Amino acid sequence: MSTEAPDITAERHVYDVVVVGAGGAGLRAAIAAHDAGARTAIVCKSLLGKAHTVMAEGGIAAALGNLYPEDNWKVHFRDTMRGGKMLNNWRMAQIHAQEAPARVLELEEWGALFDRTKDGLISQRDFGGHRYARLAHVGDRTGLEMIRTLQQRAVALGIDVFMECTITEILKDGDRVAGAFGYWRESGRFIVFEAPAVVLATGGIGKSFKVTSNSWEYTGDGHAMALRAGAKLINMEFVQFHPTGMVWPPSVRGILVTESVRGDGGVLRNSEGRRFMFDYIPEFFKAETADTEEEADRWYTDKKNNRRPPELLPRDEVARAINAEIKAGRGSPHGGVYLDIASRRDPEFIKRRLPSMYHQFKELADVDITKEPMEIGPTCHYVMGGVEVDADTGAAAVPGLFAAGEVAGGMHGSNRLGGNSLSDLLVFGRRAGLNAAYHAIRTKNNRPRVRDDQVRAAGETVLAPFTSKGGENPYDVQKDLQEVMHNLVGIIRKADELEQALEDIAKLRERAAKVSVHGGRQYNPGWHLAIDLRNMLTVSECIARAALTRTESRGGHTRDDYPMADPEWGTKNIVLSQVDGRIDLAIQPLPEMPDELKALFE
Template identity: 80%
Template sequence: MTDPSTIERHQYDVLVVGAGGAGLRAAIAARDAGARVAVVCKSLLGKAHTVMAEGGAAAAMGNVYSEDSWQVHFRDTMRGGKMLNHWRMAQLHAQEAPDRIHELEEWGALFDRTPDGLISQRDFGGHRYARLAHVGDRTGLELIRTLQQRTVALGIDVYMECTITELLQNGGRIAGAFGYWRESGRFIAFEAPSVVLATGGIGKSYKVTSNSWEYTGDGHALALKAGASLVNMEFVQFHPTGMVWPPSVKGILVTESVRGDGGVLRNSEGKRFMFDYIPEFFKAETADSEEEADRWYTDKTNNRRPPELLPRDEVARAINAEVKAGRGSPHGGVFLDIASRHPAEYIQRRLPSMYHQFKELADVDITAEPMEVGPTCHYVMGGVAVEPDTAESSVSGLYAAGEVAGGMHGANRLGGNSLSDLLVFGRRAGAAAAEAATAMEQRPAISDDDIRAAGEAALAPFEREGGENAYAVQQDLQDVMHNLVGIIRNADEMQKALEELVRLRGRTAQLSVEGHRQYNPGWHLALDLSNMLLVSECIAKAALERTESRGGHTRDDFPATDDSWATVNLHCVLDETGEAVSIRREALPTMPDDLQELFEQK
């Protein structure tokens, strides 16, 4: 039995769970607001998945096209999200993103430059103008490096290789969190009236993913169990271009920058097939011939963009259709060709990470031959439903920012919006969390009973002998989600997936691990699995409920977009038992007239 009196304890005003871009920006904002702040992360500082965001951070600074503005960026974001975005989040993001980029520059970030010395901005899918501030194709790495240095300079406490397993509450509000050190297995408790979740996504529930090992849906599950709702969970983004060969690297991201810099998609017949998949919604602004598409890269005055730069959901579906039609590459993808479009020196200068990634991992020289690429689970648009201005959830004292938060991206996220999103709402979450915590006269206490219960739940797999193996259960879960709740869905398969998830939940309850608590990966996975299963249930149930195709959610049995769903968001909550997920429908918040008018303009 866990003895609460022997557990390591710490007190803070604000506890930030996650040390990616959103978490570090939240911690900096909370510290600047005068709060005592700590950051807890499963991995090492600087190793967060934010480094995989290669192409750039979207912000309407107008450095390349002076016509760009926050209004155009807002409109692009809403259209990309098929109008299911929370309008206020999209507005704040578009308005504040330029300031957040300039702030990074002031803190030492080294962006690529235009000939005039301004921050360079590149083209990306779904953006009307070139607006992604970038550092080659290593933008996420530069962002993390800059925020990490700022965090260390401010003296913010960081607890690395430490996992949070429970949020602790008192009187219906957040009181702190419980976790363990991954190396020693010893428990740790944090007393904090404000907790900011910045834990990223859910990709490790899928077999083919660009996500790193940390992405097991921890923050989503923690919020759900604490009483918050998750919104838009049916919308999972499959990035159109992940590596497909060799098998050991399947799913690793191939940045959209390749297409932004002129790369084209071809099938096994050599055809540039994206011209066959331009949706009616985008026809007015998309080139319909190779000549017009190629001219756009040098003469962009007509703004009819190449079809390779359609939003990610459209490109991913097109690739999937070509492969299913038997026109795929030898290893089940399609060809992404930039070698025939630019000299080797240009490619190595603009895409250094991609050049080295393919050379070292696949023995492919992208300056001389095309890449084989295919859709990979990349990002979940769904997450904790939050109040836009403060990023607070429906649970008092619980905040969320970055990929773990929902609402900002609607049905589909535009490339480049993730980095600016985590900067904008990381700052807002940290500032609001600090203001609420420092204004409190009496802090909520965490109880010994809650600590004892959390410890016993964490140690349960050690108490069983001869039970299920965590790795076998995870593999089966990944197969279920990949095969039955993947890029193309139908009711029969999702119903079957939900039945399989029930069985997997039963198996998870019988997990057993061997060895000691000292660094024990099997134990860590056993604890993560309950989070992955909970999030997977949310995705499957919401996807089954939404009887239409929209954004990152495609139904074979309901292939059209249904206007009756255009004003409805689905929220996942735990039922009265605290065990099963239930779905409720909520109307979208009404957009003000002045913003609505932006969509009536050409």
């Protein structure tokens, strides 16, 4: 254990806008800020190009109307609001639906290579909850192509990039953002960014859960830093469990199986070989005259009916149906169900449309998806909750702080539709970057200053695990936290388990404050996790506290003791803030939707 005096010296950099995160939202924000004339830096926890956005495989939702000319932003807006069970910030959903087509075409102008229709237009595919096929896609590698295109654009523009650099704290001058404090993951040396505007694009919270599709970076850093800086979080009780993650072998448990498999004709079957989703669809979706699965399937795929196969219901409904089959004893040998496309599409089609999935199962599970079904089950995938931001600008309550992408709340309400994540990143990444640049320009003659005492405090906080004596290994604390969240705050919740979770999280917080790490600051993943634990515990408490308060089931929040949606809760958001280190909770009404938009739902 190191006994040397804490070294708080830090290299310093001065920018107008610092973007934390290099996924789709971060890259698009940085490009927008740069184009608006701001000196911009991108800081990312991992390597450039390794962002979790690459896992968004299915496509970018945008009402281009290439397959169905009757599709338009109003239909997309309505689908998004209905998917979110009307708890979305209506203005964000409106902006998203209106601007998504332009952002996709812009991506194409920058070199993105989309699949094409026979007429040469960008191809669009079906996804759950969307009335029309509207996901612009590149096979099942859309996120990867999006990151490649945005990354190439950012590098070509000469935007500075700080890779493998973790930001741990937002620095302030009074009530204004003054910059950010962090450290180089390789050397452990500290780094300070002086900037009047910071854009958080740090993604989600999945590593707090035992089974997740999320990569190692997703420890809720942006959510927790925003809270500590004085911003608020909304909708944190709504966590999306993607219906289809790999369940076998254990080493790949939770890895995403794209919704494109179901969008391209895959169906869900239980251990009896029966296509069970017909048992779970709402009555008004059911085919009235279908006596067999084949007849029902023809009815659902008849576009004149404006219906979708039951496998393409919103993700929260499909995940609950799979969970119910497993609990009823009709699951697969490894605790999932079967996703079958082999019996419904020829091998050439599967390899052409789903190349990544074909290779993923072949290499990781020794399963040929052109010949046999996949074993899948729900996996923690996305958090609808995040930083409360202004719909038009992406600005948080703290002057100079902006957020975009998964770290921002409001856009998706209680449940996100597949494909809306990538268009969300583009639309609101651009808006956050632009408005961060405008904010920096407005402060040109009155820039906030980084205070030395704040830098020292931030440094001492992250070095504390080196001086803690007799503490635990941080990996043990993370493992126990993941068990708590998986068992007590997972896909089905109830009051006594949520209360137990909050008690357990409080004990874990005490343990985390005393974790010990050994060795130096160079190449020390145990130290990195010890720092991340503070953020993971904060967001976990926010999720559990909000879930206990919302006494209904809606979207990504299912209460076993309150199984129905409550109209009273359908007009309210739960808002979380941090006061003197304690999480405070308040309930506030949703913004009022204008009459012309309300008319779309009549």
